[in-house]
Amino acid sequence: MNLFFFALVALAFGVSAVREWGWVSAAAGDSPMQVLTNGMVEAANGSVTLSLGMVGVMALFLGLMKVAEEGGLLTVLARLIRPLMVRLFPDVPPDHPAMGAMILNLSANALGLGNAATPFGIRAMKELERLNPFPGTATNAMALFLAINTSSVTLVPTSVIALRASVGSSDPAAILSTTLFATFFSTSVAILAAKGLQRFWRIAPVSDGGEHTAAALPEEGVTVGAGYPLWVSILALVGLIVLIPVTILYGRTISPWVLPALMTGMLAFGVVRGVRVYEVFVEGAREGFEVGVRIIPYLVAILVAVGMFKASGALGYFTALVGPWTAAVGLPADALTMAILRPLSGSGAQGYLASLLQNPAIGPDGYIGMLTSTLQGSSETTFYILAVYYGAIRIRRIRHTLAAALLGDLSGVVAAVFICSWLYAP
Numbered sequence: 231m232n233l234f235f236f237a238l239v240a241l242a243f244g245v246s247a248v249r250e251w252g253w254v255s256a257a258a259g260d261s262p263m264q265v266l267t268n269g270m271v272e273a274a275n276g277s278v279t280l281s282l283g284m285v286g287v288m289a290l291f292l293g294l295m296k297v298a299e300e301g302g303l304l305t306v307l308a309r310l311i312r313p314l315m316v317r318l319f320p321d322v323p324p325d326h327p328a329m330g331a332m333i334l335n336l337s338a339n340a341l342g343l344g345n346a347a348t349p350f351g352i353r354a355m356k357e358l359e360r361l362n363p364f365p366g367t368a369t370n371a372m373a374l375f376l377a378i379n380t381s382s383v384t385l386v387p388t389s390v391i392a393l394r395a396s397v398g399s400s401d402p403a404a405i406l407s408t409t410l411f412a413t414f415f416s417t418s419v420a421i422l423a424a425k426g427l428q429r430f431w432r433i434a435p436v437s438d439g440g441e442h443t444a445a446a447l448p449e450e451g452v453t454v455g456a457g458y459p460l461w462v463s464i465l466a467l468v469g470l471i472v473l474i475p476v477t478i479l480y481g482r483t484i485s486p487w488v489l490p491a492l493m494t495g496m497l498a499f500g501v502v503r504g505v506r507v508y509e510v511f512v513e514g515a516r517e518g519f520e521v522g523v524r525i526i527p528y529l530v531a532i533l534v535a536v537g538m539f540k541a542s543g544a545l546g547y548f549t550a551l552v553g554p555w556t557a558a559v560g561l562p563a564d565a566l567t568m569a570i571l572r573p574l575s576g577s578g579a580q581g582y583l584a585s586l587l588q589n590p591a592i593g594p595d596g597y598i599g600m601l602t603s604t605l606q607g608s609s610e611t612t613f614y615i616l617a618v619y620y621g622a623i624r625i626r627r628i629r630h631t632l633a634a635a636l637l638g639d640l641s642g643v644v645a646a647v648f649i650c651s652w653l654y655a656p
Contacts (some may be wrong), residue, residue: 235531235532235535235578238535238536238538238539239535239538241539241542241544242266242535242538242539242541242542242544243266243538243542245542245543245544245547246262246263246265246266246541246542246543247263249262249542249543250262250263262542262543265541265542266538266541266542268541269537269538269540269541269542270534270537270538270541272537273533273534273536273537273538273585274530274533274534274537276533276537276588277526277530277533277534277581277584278526278530281523281526283396283397285518285519285523289514289515289516289518289519290392290493290515290518291388291389291391291392291518292388292514292515292517292518293510293511293512293513293514293515293518294492294493294496294497294511294514295388295496295514296510296511296513296514296515296517297496297497297499297500297505297507297510297511297514298496298499298500300500300503300505300510301499301500301502301503301504301505302503303496303499307337307340309458310458310462310463310466311333311336311337311463312324312329312333312458312463313458313459313460313462313463314463314467315329315332315333315336316329318374318421319332319371319374319375321361321369321370321371322358322361322371326357326361327353327357328354328357328358328360328361328371331350331351331353331354331357332350332351332354332375334350335347335350335351335353335354335379336378336379336383338350339379339382339383339384340383340384340385340386348618351379351615351619352618352619352622354375355372355375355619355620355622355623356622356623358371358372358375358623359623359625364433366624366625366626366627367433367625367626367627367629368620368625368627368628368629368631369433370424370428370433372620372625372631373424373428373628373629373630373631373634374421374424374425374428374634376615376616376619376620376631376635377420377421377423377424377631377634377635377638378417378420378421378424379610379615379619380420380573380610380611380612380615380616380635380638380639381413381416381417381419381420381609381610381635381638381639381642382413382416382417382608382609382610382642383413383417384409384410384413384607384608385410386406386492387405387406387409387606387607387608389580389607390405390409390583390603390606390607391403391405391406391607393580393583393584393587393603394587394594394599394603397584397587397588397593397594398594399587399594399595399599400595401486401595402594404595404600405600405603405604405607407649407653408600408604408608408646408649408650408653409604409607409608411645411646411649412604412605412608412609412642412645412646412649413607413608413609413642414471414645415641415642415644415645416608416609416638416639416641416642416645417638418641419637419638419640419641419642420634420635420637420638420641423630423633423634423637423638424630424631424634427630427633427634428629428630430630431629431630433629497511531581532578532580532581532582532585533581533584533585536581536582536585537585540585548563548567549562549563549564552566559647560601560647560648560650560651560655561601561643561647562598562601564586564592564598564602565598565601565602565605565647567582568582568583568586568602568605568606569605569643572605572606572609572610572611572639573609573610573611573612573613573635573636573639574611574612574613574614579606579611580606583602583603583606586598586599586602587599587602587603596654596656597650597651597654597655597656600650600653600654601646601647601650601654604646604649604650605642605643605646608642608645608646609639609642609643612632612635612636612639616628616631616632616635
């Protein structure tokens with residue numbers, strides 16, 4: 231992200247400097263360098279306004295998610311997918327703490343609880359390292375777990391819905407169907423790729439200088455209880471698959487119901503489970519306010535860089551060069567940039583998406599707005615996840631993890647282009 235941030239600023243400055251040399255002072259309008267300066271200031275002010283506009287919707291969603299979490303929805307999902315997980319990970323004992331941590335991590339990701347998912351994920355990696363006969367080398371289970379993580383098993387893309395609502399989308403939840411479609415394909419391909427590629431990457435030990443992180447881990451584990459019967463899990467999976475064409479065919483009819491039904495359903499779930507819904511909602515909403523304020527520096531950084539890139543004219547040159555090639559397959563240059571940026575940086579992609587949705591020529595509800603929103607909601611920061619999770623246990627040889635993760639990312643982009651082209655292409 232450091233290189234991307236600097237590259238945008240340096241390119242913007244360089245292009246503006248070249249244009250400034252050829253600019254005639256008598257010409258109408260501001261000079262290229264003055265336009266660049268104005269773009270920086272406007273982007274900085276706009277990023278703060280955008281972030282504050284997101285605070286309310288972010289607080290709403292995190293309040294609802296807190297109610298669901300307190301009511302045990304996370305545990306219900308964990309028990310639901312446990313029978314499938316023990317078959318996906320035959321090398322991990324069903325009752326091992328690693329299995330419980332992985333299940334809770336994926337369940338939290340599915341609900342959009344990113345803050346809750348990361349600690350579970352790191353815990354899962356540490357427990358998987360206990361089972362690793364070759365310290366320093368990723369096991370098949372580690373590679374598969376991270377491939378699933380990077381493919382983003384997302385059922386409710388709360389942050390993207392919040393962003394779309396903050397920029398005035400007429401239907402913020404319209405991306406539910408496209409996100410579900412794209413994330414289903416990216417996760418499926420990631421699993422198949424991890425299972426297939428593991429045959430070609432031989433496991434071998436890597437010396438870690440005698441400092442084996444797992445040896446210092448505490449013994450306590452993470453448990454979720456026994457899973458539901460296998461037929462229940464299969465029925466739920468079939469229901470999810472059936473839901474995809476239903477949301478695609480009737481998405482425009484269903485989407486206005488989504489947010490009101492989501493709020494009513496989660497609060498009702500909390501009431502049935504004995505949760506003090508008002509107090510818990512307020513606690514979660516407070517976290518949402520803190521998140522909204524916390525992301526201001528990230529938005530300022532990336533939106534100023536993107537604003538400079540646009541104001542300098544560099545973005546126009548890039549679009550003119552690449553656009554005809556990618557647009558032919560339904561991926562305009564703006565969306566291509568998003569597809570490349572998303573695996574590199576979550577905050578950078580969020581900021582770039584915000585700049586696109588705020589652009590009157592694009593907007594949140596046009597084809598590019600829907601496609602980029604789907605890309606953001608159905609994919610993850612691949613390189614960040616690999617760096618954090620493997621770094622936590624000092625894995626140096628990641629074997630086929632990156633290849634499987636990138637294949638999942640690519641399939642997600644292809645699926646997003648396909649479904650958005652079908653539903654929203656002009």
